[in-house]
Amino acid sequence: MIKRTIGIVGLLIAVSLIALLNPIPQEQPSPSRWLKTNAQGQVMSPWSGPWTCVYDTKTQLLWEVKTDNESIHDGYWTYSWYDGTQGVENQGDCYFEKNRCDARDLITRINSEKTCGLDNWRLPSSKELLSLVSRDTKPGEPLIAKDFFPQTKRGDYWTKDSQQRLTGTFTYLKEGAMAIDFVNGHLTKLPYRNASFVRLVNTGYVEP
Amino acid sequence: MIVKPTTSWALLHAFAIVFILINLFTGLRIATLSRPWLLELSALLPQGALHWLHIAGACGLSATAMAYTIYRFNQRPQRTTKTKETTATTEKTETLSDKYHRGLTWLAYPLVILSLLTGWLQFIDSALSVVDIHFYAALGFLLYLLLHAGGYFIQYGWPALKRAFIPKVTGSKPSWIIVLPAIAGLLLWYGIGYQPSNDLPVKRIPLTTLMAIDGITDEPEWNDAQEITILTRGGANFLNGETPVSIKVLENGAEAFFNISWQDTSKSLEHLPLVKTKQGWQVKQDGFNQFDETAYYEDKLAIMLADQCDSGGGGTAHLGPKPLANQPANFHGKGYHYSDDGKIRDVWHWKAVRTNNMHLADDNFFGSPVRSRAGDRRYSAGYIADGKESGAYVMNWQWYKPEVIVPKRLPKHDELIAPYQMDHQAEHLQWVISWFDYTPYLAENDHYPIGTVMPSVMYRSNRFEGDRAHVRAHGQWKDGTWTLELARPLKTQSQHDVILQTGTCLWVSAFDHSQVAHTRHQQAIRLLFEGEHD
Numbered sequence: 176m177i178k179r180t181i182g183i184v185g186l187l188i189a190v191s192l193i194a195l196l197n198p199i200p201q202e203q204p205s206p207s208r209w210l211k212t213n214a215q216g217q218v219m220s221p222w223s224g225p226w227t228c229v230y231d232t233k234t235q236l237l238w239e240v241k242t243d244n245e246s247i248h249d250g251y252w253t254y255s256w257y258d259g260t261q262g263v264e265n266q267g268d269c270y271f272e273k274n275r276c277d278a279r280d281l282i283t284r285i286n287s288e289k290t291c292g293l294d295n296w297r298l299p300s301s302k303e304l305l306s307l308v309s310r311d312t313k314p315g316e317p318l319i320a321k322d323f324f325p326q327t328k329r330g331d332y333w334t335k336d337s338q339q340r341l342t343g344t345f346t347y348l349k350e351g352a353m354a355i356d357f358v359n360g361h362l363t364k365l366p367y368r369n370a371s372f373v374r375l376v377n378t379g380y381v382e383p
Numbered sequence: 384m385i386v387k388p389t390t391s392w393a394l395l396h397a398f399a400i401v402f403i404l405i406n407l408f409t410g411l412r413i414a415t416l417s418r419p420w421l422l423e424l425s426a427l428l429p430q431g432a433l434h435w436l437h438i439a440g441a442c443g444l445s446a447t448a449m450a451y452t453i454y455r456f457n458q459r460p461q462r463t464t465k466t467k468e469t470t471a472t473t474e475k476t477e478t479l480s481d482k483y484h485r486g487l488t489w490l491a492y493p494l495v496i497l498s499l500l501t502g503w504l505q506f507i508d509s510a511l512s513v514v515d516i517h518f519y520a521a522l523g524f525l526l527y528l529l530l531h532a533g534g535y536f537i538q539y540g541w542p543a544l545k546r547a548f549i550p551k552v553t554g555s556k557p558s559w560i561i562v563l564p565a566i567a568g569l570l571l572w573y574g575i576g577y578q579p580s581n582d583l584p585v586k587r588i589p590l591t592t593l594m595a596i597d598g599i600t601d602e603p604e605w606n607d608a609q610e611i612t613i614l615t616r617g618g619a620n621f622l623n624g625e626t627p628v629s630i631k632v633l634e635n636g637a638e639a640f641f642n643i644s645w646q647d648t649s650k651s652l653e654h655l656p657l658v659k660t661k662q663g664w665q666v667k668q669d670g671f672n673q674f675d676e677t678a679y680y681e682d683k684l685a686i687m688l689a690d691q692c693d694s695g696g697g698g699t700a701h702l703g704p705k706p707l708a709n710q711p712a713n714f715h716g717k718g719y720h721y722s723d724d725g726k727i728r729d730v731w732h733w734k735a736v737r738t739n740n741m742h743l744a745d746d747n748f749f750g751s752p753v754r755s756r757a758g759d760r761r762y763s764a765g766y767i768a769d770g771k772e773s774g775a776y777v778m779n780w781q782w783y784k785p786e787v788i789v790p791k792r793l794p795k796h797d798e799l800i801a802p803y804q805m806d807h808q809a810e811h812l813q814w815v816i817s818w819f820d821y822t823p824y825l826a827e828n829d830h831y832p833i834g835t836v837m838p839s840v841m842y843r844s845n846r847f848e849g850d851r852a853h854v855r856a857h858g859q860w861k862d863g864t865w866t867l868e869l870a871r872p873l874k875t876q877s878q879h880d881v882i883l884q885t886g887t888c889l890w891v892s893a894f895d896h897s898q899v900a901h902t903r904h905q906q907a908i909r910l911l912f913e914g915e916h917d
Binding site for chain 1: 422423424425426427529533536537538540704705711712714715716753754755756757758759760762767768769770771772777781782791823824843849850851879
């Protein structure tokens with residue numbers, strides 16, 4: 176009888192230990208295609224922030240991350256397509272230029288700032304920008320991994336692919352550049368003067 | 384005297400063991416929602432959609448209890464005869480152990496009655512406060528099992544199991560009574576499947592009648608609307624965790640209007656305020672880091688609508704830290720809402736600060752669980768917001784950390800936050816700040832003294848637009864009662880909204896300055912549109 180009493184007490188202790196030694200699991204970040212980096216280009220944990228750039232381990236591209244802090248990276252700013260020789264200057268809207276804004280303004284400022292430690296930022300190609308399109312989104316969200324690319328708008332983002340012959344209502348403007356619409360993930364030709372969003376890319380980042 | 388284990392008795396005993404264990408384990412998991420300390424036992428409790436199992440167990444236990452009553456009644460004449468014959472010997476042979484177990488058995492009877500009675504009272508959403516009694520009866524059962532089963536084990540060892548499950552009266556055949564639990568339980572379960580929901584007639588009003596959605600129910604049409612009051616239970620901060628919610632609904636053929644009121648002694652608008660400390664700005668919180676804030680949060684009300692009326696949050700409540708094996712655990716351990724029948728449940732989430740000043744409720748839904756995202760610390764399974772075209776509230780921190788945060792913006796003028804430095808409960812404080820009254824944070828502008836309080840909910844634009852803005856809503860708090868008016872088109876054409884029509888079922892949950900710890904009720908409220916019969 177004593178042995179059995181000890182057995183019951185042992186069972187109670189074992190049950191208590193099982194409960195105590197198995198607390199609610201605290202999740203840890205899971206591995207991801209994307210790596211956050213800070214303004215100096217140092218990699219951060221997926222659940223930390225704020226972050227400045229995102230490195231795509233699949234394409235080896237480093238992407239600018241948009242903000243809502245009214246800096247040059249603010250996601251609300253729009254730009255006309257202009258590279259210094261072709262396009263249309265200053266047809267977008269931002270706070271950081273005296274005049275209105277174009278893509279060259281952002282490239283100049285971001286290279287001068289050495290965002291994420293780099294100074295060779297540029298507009299992405301259509302193929303590069305299309306690599307960001309994701310269909311795994313929640314209702315109403317832009318088609319992108321919003322957990323890494325916040326402040327992405329449901330709108331058109333410029334690519335570097337210019338000298339595109341315009342058709343339809345824009346035929347009279349002759350040429351424009353390719354953009355990607357993050358509402359449906361499609362490529363679209365837009366006149367240079369169009370005020371669209373911009374996300375810059377960099378191929379000079381070396382994964383640590 | 385101890386009952387000799389006949390075959391019928393052994394089967395009834397086995398039924399009772401199974402149903403009691405089902406109810407204890409599922410019930411303790413359900414209880415973790417309102418008694419978080421029980422999460423210490425989480426590893427021992429089942430996870431998932433457990434409400435139906437708890438109710439099924441209750442059906443089985445109720446039927447077993449009925450069958451056992453009949454069984455004992457049928458046994459009575461034999462026992463009386465035998466008693467006369469054997470009284471003298473029984474008195475002599477009854478041991479201390481027999482007396483102990485007989486006493487314990489008499490303890491089990493009131494526990495069964497109490498558990499079933501209080502359980503069914505909760506199931507029918509009785510206005511009686513019986514949650515605590517139900518819980519303590521469950522704890523009583525745990526103690527009983529220990530003393531009863533443990534006592535037999537100590538006394539007899541493993542043969543006690545044989546004694547419990549194998550009939551000792553040789554040649555005894557199972558009586559017809561033993562099929563009663565199965566039949567009665569199935570009948571009860573079948574009946575519950577067609578449970579009579581609380582029907583709420585919805586009166587039609589002329590399309591030309593103006594119904595102001597302002598939280599002031601002074602339109603005469605409300606006087607003619609039928610009211611239903613449901614006692615909702617299990618929420619944090621409410622007195623006894625309970626609050627009665629009264630609901631009236633009207634419709635005009637194009638839109639439905641809801642008038643919902645509930646008791647809440649405190650008007651809570653102080654939503655995760657920021658306070659300046661020696662280390663920097665901090666978010667005042669007590670649980671927000673685990674997504675279960677219960678101190679510094681706004682009051683809320685959620686309404687769930689569905690085209691079916693299942694119990695357990697319309698079948699969407701999946702309890703436990705990790706009810707989805709291939710998705711992340713939740714930090715608070717309570718569970719997730721999601722549907723696993725491929726259908727959505729419409730959820731209107733009115734928030735006293737974040738949406739009340741937009742004159743909206745947040746139009747959300749419970750759908751199939753989405754895939755987790757590597758960059759999101761919080762996974763919300765099937766709880767998803769409808770899409771929006773624009774409009775947002777933004778929290779005034781660049782990135783949330785439990786220790787110190789950096790605000791997104793600081794006020795353009797100190798006067799903007801001066802009222803918040805005095806009485807935090809003052810009537811005129813809205814605890815919402817305007818994006819354009821504030822400027823981006825710069826350390827050199829952060830001259831605020833330690834102790835400065837600043838609201839954290841910031842309106843970037845006036846309100847949501849698009850699918851997420853289908854539900855107009857505004858609430859007013861007065862004398863310990865929130866009164867909320869809502870309006871939504873009967874059909875929105877959104878795949879994330881439920882059509883409002885006869886047969887649409889709804890549930891309500893109130894939140895008293897808590898993030899997820901809401902009250903709930905079992906029986907759906909079924910809308911009956913009187914206009915459809917014209």
